[in-house]
Amino acid sequence: MGGIMADSVSSGVPPLPGPPTAAETAPTAPVPPSSPRLPAAVPSSASVSPESAPPASASAVPVPPASVPSSSVSPTTAPPAPQSPPRDHIREGVETVVFVVVLVLLLKLFVTEAFVIPTGSMAETxxxxQKIITCPMCGYHFPVNAHDEAEGNPITRRPSPLVGFCCPNCRYQGHIEEVRPAPTLNSGDRVLVxxxxxxxxxxxxxxxxVFRFPEKPQDNYTAQNYIKRAIGFGGETIAIFRGDLYVTTALDYPEEECDEFGQPIYPRPADPTDLWKPRYMYSNVYDTxxxxxxxxxxxxxxxxxxxxGGFTIIRKEEAQVLADRRIVFHNDYQPEELVRQARALGLRDxxxxELIWWTRWYIDRDTDGAWTVNDPARPTVFTHDHPEQHWIRYRHLAHPWKRRGPDAHDPTPPTDIAQLAQQKPLPIDNFLGYNAGRDADNIRAWRDTSQDRLWVGDLFLEAEVQFASSETEVVFELSRGVNRFQAQFTPGRVTLRRIGKGAEEFGxxxxxxxxxxxxxxxxRFANVDARLWVWIDxxxxxFGPEANYLPMEPGPEDQADPEGWVYANDVERPASIGVKGKATVRHLxxxxxxxxxxxxxxxxxSQPDVYYVQPGHYLCLGDNSAQSSDSRKWGLVPDRLLLGKAVFVFWPAYPEMRIGLIK
Incomplete structure (x- = not known):
């Protein structure tokens, strides 16, 4: 009844109905359910071609398929997939840890390594x-060395808490108890090498x-690693004179040259690995x-x-010039308490x-009333409006002062403000707040030496200036010895000038x-390493080599100090800003x-410190020169002891963001 025709149409269109044929009406023999009809087997060796196949009979009756019970035929199933062995999580964890450890060791050995800076010889780079101090008088933020609190005093061998500080901005000598919030002890910078x-x-x-310490590369199986700047190289003679560095390669030191007693002036060691020692630097610090x-x-x-053919000054690149800046005075941070006490004196001219003697930036000889300020007692915004040029100038009123009375750590009385009012301006010095801390064991004096009171003539002056018109002219001026150097800014152009000796040659x-x-x-205008620098925004x-100049020595007529400073320039007017026309100056x-x-x-x-650098060695100095133990004291660094270049500070980010490239 429902059989499928062998020649059914493959197109899927059903045939038209017609009269039944004899074949359709003929009964078919029943097939027992237990004997299903199977096709006849064809021998594998026989092939049946269409020509030899018997013709299909028109009367052939299709045999309907027999229904086969499902229980009589086994279903066809795929072979089971092979099962993976059970995972050993413990082994995988151990392998991961071993891989990471090996990778870290390889990176540390061959690529990069992290170091912690323990001391302040490179401060403030x-x-x-250290502890980050916020001055309670002026609000300026600065670091103070706290090594003895962390590692112990080198003399007493016990921790010595930091109890005092001196602000590098306003020179207030204070105590830790005055700082709010209380400063925390911070570890040194973490650097990648x-x-x-x-x-x-x-x-x-x-x-x-970064290098191994030549004198003792290891101490109790612990590597002694130092970090400094590479300054001198093999074959060079380096000179340090009045704060600057000089170099020459024109000198050789014959071994056979002897003094009047027949002793070699420039000896050589029996063991070449000893060339790093100070004796072989031929320095006038140790001998002659x-x-x-x-x-x-x-x-x-x-x-x-x-x-x-002689010595020339070593000039730094721009990145290092900016990294080496140290604060002298930020005019936005003026000590309110000092102003209050000073005004209470009621001094008059x-x-x-009212005699305003305490401001560092002041208006010089303004008889025309060209300058106006936002606050005469604490001027931070200076506005000039006059067709003639007038000046504001800086005076270095840097005498230390304190408010608290004697205590267990400081027996000195508070500062008499009336006496402070009599202070005279000083030459700008190399004072560094990082070095001016006071430990609990240091009960006689603040941590200060003659090395922190030396005149510095290389200065930076920066401010925000609003130019009111195209006719406005603003001049930044910096003094150094017998010279004053100027950068003249006008809309669209900046010009450099040198006043004094050498002006004609400079142009x-x-x-x-x-x-x-x-x-x-x-x-920003700077005079650094006998080169003038200008930055705008x-x-x-x-300016290329045109910004370089030849330093001039003071003559007898200049009445210069042995350090090289001239009172009329370096004390009375070390930094000035002049304006012609209308302009506003702020953030000095x-x-x-x-x-x-x-x-x-x-x-x-009167003479330099000179050091010869042996071939294959380096002369390395710390940025915190007054408190640095470096090649000046213990000798050169052999090439074999170099570990690598310090490139990046990766921590800390608090309380002061320190992350960044090392310049």
């Missing part, structure tokens, strides 16, 4: 153990390098070096002119006006700039460069 770099190239001048001192004096008389180099009338611009204006900041100190105490300002 890199911090050791790139180890393979010096396998491919030599260190470059100014790079911060007539060759180097004679050449330096000749170079000094020639103003260290390049190409003369000859005209009966008046000029460059176009981005200053626009009616706009505010952040201006954070971008340097490149005065900074200084690093001052490299002499290893001789007291220092001799």
């Amino acid at each position: 890199l911090y050791g153990y 790139l180890k393979p770099l010096y396998h491919f190239r030599s260190p470059r001048r100014g790079e911060v390098v 070096n007539p060759r180097a001192l004679s050449l330096f004096e000749a170079s000094r008389k020639a103003h260290f002119r390049p190409g003369s 000859a005209q009966g006006q 008046t180099p000029s460059r176009p700039c981005r200053i626009q009338a009616g706009q505010r611009h952040h201006l 954070g971008r340097r204006v490149d 900041v005065l900074s200084r460069d690093i001052y490299y100190t002499s290893a001789r105490l007291p220092p001799d300002f």
